[in-house]
Structure formats: C-alpha cells, structure tokens
Amino acid sequence: MFSSSSPPSSGVLENIFQHIDLHQNEFIQSLKEWVGIESDSVQPLPHLRQEIFKMMDIAADKLRHLGATVDSIDMGYQQLPNGQNLPIPPVLLAELGNDPKKPTVCIYGHLDVQPAKKEDGWLTDPFSLIEVDGKLYGRGTTDNKGPVLAWINAVAAFKALNQDIPVNIKFIIEGMEEAGSISLDELIKREKERFFSSVDYIVISDNLWISKTKPALTYGTRGNIYFTVEVKCRDQDFHSGTFGGILNEPMADLVSLLGSLVDSSGHILIPGIYDNVAPLSEEEKRMYEAIDLNMEEYQNSSQVKKFLFDTKEEILMHLWRYPSLSIHGIEGAFDEPGAKTVIPSQVIGKFSIRLVPHMNISVVETQVTQDESATFSFFCISVFGVDPDMIRDGSTIPIAKTFQDIIQKSVMMLPIGAVDDGEHSQNEKINRYNYIEGSKLFAAFFLEVAKMHS
Numbered sequence: 001m002f003s004s005s006s007p008p009s010s011g012v013l014e015n016i017f018q019h020i021d022l023h024q025n026e027f028i029q030s031l032k033e034w035v036g037i038e039s040d041s042v043q044p045l046p047h048l049r050q051e052i053f054k055m056m057d058i059a060a061d062k063l064r065h066l067g068a069t070v071d072s073i074d075m076g077y078q079q080l081p082n083g084q085n086l087p088i089p090p091v092l093l094a095e096l097g098n099d100p101k102k103p104t105v106c107i108y109g110h111l112d113v114q115p116a117k118k119e120d121g122w123l124t125d126p127f128s129l130i131e132v133d134g135k136l137y138g139r140g141t142t143d144n145k146g147p148v149l150a151w152i153n154a155v156a157a158f159k160a161l162n163q164d165i166p167v168n169i170k171f172i173i174e175g176m177e178e179a180g181s182i183s184l185d186e187l188i189k190r191e192k193e194r195f196f197s198s199v200d201y202i203v204i205s206d207n208l209w210i211s212k213t214k215p216a217l218t219y220g221t222r223g224n225i226y227f228t229v230e231v232k233c234r235d236q237d238f239h240s241g242t243f244g245g246i247l248n249e250p251m252a253d254l255v256s257l258l259g260s261l262v263d264s265s266g267h268i269l270i271p272g273i274y275d276n277v278a279p280l281s282e283e284e285k286r287m288y289e290a291i292d293l294n295m296e297e298y299q300n301s302s303q304v305k306k307f308l309f310d311t312k313e314e315i316l317m318h319l320w321r322y323p324s325l326s327i328h329g330i331e332g333a334f335d336e337p338g339a340k341t342v343i344p345s346q347v348i349g350k351f352s353i354r355l356v357p358h359m360n361i362s363v364v365e366t367q368v369t370q371d372e373s374a375t376f377s378f379f380c381i382s383v384f385g386v387d388p389d390m391i392r393d394g395s396t397i398p399i400a401k402t403f404q405d406i407i408q409k410s411v412m413m414l415p416i417g418a419v420d421d422g423e424h425s426q427n428e429k430i431n432r433y434n435y436i437e438g439s440k441l442f443a444a445f446f447l448e449v450a451k452m453h454s
Helices: 010-022 024-035 046-065 145-160 184-190 250-259 282-290 295-302 312-320 361-373 378-384 398-406 432-453
Strands: 069-073 077-079 085-087 091-096 104-110 130-132 135-137 168-174 201-204 216-221 223-232 324-331 346-355 389-393 410-413 429-431
Touching: 010 024, 010 145, 010 432, 024 046, 024 145, 024 432, 046 069, 046 085, 046 091, 046 145, 046 168, 104 145, 104 432, 135 432, 145 168, 145 432, 184 398, 201 398, 216 410, 223 250, 223 361, 223 398, 250 324, 250 346, 282 312, 295 312, 312 389, 346 361, 378 432, 398 410, 429 432
Parallel strands: 104 168, 104 201, 201 410, 216 389
Antiparallel strands: 069 091, 077 085, 091 168, 130 135, 135 429, 223 346, 324 346
C-alpha cells in the first residue's frame, strides 16, 4: 500500500485507510442507490428531469448528514426548440468548515448521466449496479457519480473517526453537465465574490487514467467546437422512383461534404487548420516517451482491432496535442429497420473539432465556414505506491476553463477511473479497487494540501 517514504500524517492516514477498507461495502451500496436513479440530462423529457431533481435532493441530504451547509440554487428553466420549458435542476453549493487558518478546497462534480438502455448493448440493466469480478457496472459509476461519492466517502471517514479535517471543503455539484452545464457559467460569475471568495484550490475528478492500473494527474485537455451543416432541397421528401437521378440529392451532397473534411488517416483537410498548432518541443517529446502506456492493453481495453498509429508516442500526440475532427451523425435521414425508398428533402450533418493549444475558436469557425462554402505526485505514491503519469486528456472539460477564467484559482484534475471504464459507452463501470482506493486518495489529498499550504 505505502511506499518506503513516510506519507504525511501517516498515523491518521492508516486509520482512515483502514476505516475505508472496513466500510467499502457500505460505500458500494451508496453507489448502487445513486446508479439506480436514471438522471439522464441529455434527453429533454419531464420524467427524466424529475429523476435529476431526485438525485440532487439525495446528494444534498447526504452532504447535510456530514455536517455541511447546503444551498440548492434554483437555475430557472430551459427553453426547448419546440417552445416547451423544462426546469433546470438545482446546483448544490455546499460548505464544510470555515477555519481561516486552513486552506479551502472546492470539489466540482456532476450527477447527471448519458442515456442508456439495455437494448443498446448493455449486458445488464444500466441503472441497476452489479459487481462482476471486482468491476462495478452501471451508468454513472465512473462518470461521475462514483468519483463524487469517493470524495464524500473520504469526508465521511474523517467524520466517523472524529478526526479533524485539515482543510475547509466546498462542493459545487450540478445535474446538467452532459447537456452543456446550462446557466452554470452565470452562477459561477455571480458567486465569485461569495461562495468562491475563500477558495484556494479547485479539483475536478471527471476523467480517466491512461492505464488500467497506474494513477494519473491530468494537466490539460483539448477544447471542442461543434458544427451543424444543413442541406435542403424542399420542404417535402421525394420518392426515389419518381425523382431519383434527376436532382442533386441532399443526402448525397451532405455525405460528399462530410467526406471532404477528414481523410482516412485522421488528417483534417480544412485549409489552415493546423497553422496555429503549437510546435512539438524536445521536452514535450520526452514526456510522451516517459508515459507508461501498454499498447496491447490499451487496444484490447478499447476493443479496437487497429488504431491509425502504431507507436505509443504517436497515439498520445494525436490524442492530446493535435486537433481531431469527428463526424457524429445525420439528422433527417431514415434510420429505422426496414426499407424506405425516400430521398430526404433536408438533412443536417453534425461534426466537431477538438481544439489544442494556440488554436483560436473564431479562426477555426472561419476556416470551417470558408471550407464548407468553398504536480501533486506524493499523495498518489502514498495510496498506489507509484509515481502517477502526468497526462493530458483528449476529451473536453469546459468547466475547468470556466473556473480558471472566472475564479482565477488553481484547477487540478484528479481522476480515479481506469482507461477501460467505458464512460458514455455500453457497460460503463468503475473497478471496486479504483472506487475504494480513490476514496483513500482523496483523503490523502486533503492532508497533503494542508501540509503544502502550511
């Protein structure tokens, strides 16, 4: 468990770690209860929105049980394209401790999830947690209910042992992250001089390791910009027997357009798109060489027969430091079982570009439009016994930049999920080991922050 070096406040940590081990089944039961709530924010349906409200209420009660003061902030309504209004779930602002001599850590998390149905390819009911060979399967286990609960488990361990928590803790927990964190930026701006005024550090645990077994600290992510392109011929669909072969079909034109954006090697074909990408330095190159990534394990866990690149360094660079373009879908096309001989009159293509340092959003928008028309290593050693990988993340966590821009405090991303957890995918899981050891990691983090601050 421990390295040869003596961890900070080792006696306290040993007691907390032992408590977490003894109560791990209780912590898993809490995760099972949370996974059982279908808090899907992506589908704008009233009954699902009520599930998110239920989830937020349960989380608020759990925080209050630990002694936190919790404000449930009314976020108003979301207006849908069809004119319908749906209530936005509240954002929880919780505070535990206000000792001016202690540093204050603010933890961000979200309790909404992506849609999931058993018929989509899940082996079990996605909203009924099941453990198989030490893997806890269920929607939200790793993204993000498991990590949020791991932070709460760490706090609970201090409380159960009547051990003074060495930091002041604040939580900001939302229920609309998967739908774009509606109105959250405005709330953070309003609370900058109140709730966030005493915050020293902000921690986000909403991403994954690059390995199955080795922990990681995330020091950067890619940005994201989303595009839709519409091709329309008229208001009504065409019969392919009557009109096929005598007009420019919207679907064919759209497929041709989407196919012109990126080639088979993943290279983006939009002119100028790579012009502002930061050059590769020798120091950065050495960093990729030092990352512990087993290519065979990574490929197997991803369930991909072959990647576009063969070496670890090429994979990591194209995942972290180069932009990528992904085509997500076509709206208006016939996608049901059976045969329908129709020519869609209007189709909408959807694609996005992951952005990297030095790329400017407005410049990329112009390029696309023109083209269409023409540190913290020690506490990881304390729990996992190894130095963590220093990684970037190919995905996007917009809230990190929001915190950095508005609050202007240090933001850290501290994941506990393994590379094969399958966030957003079928059979999402978190390993029992990661969930429990992650709870220990967060407890050690509190002690390490206090030590560093003093």
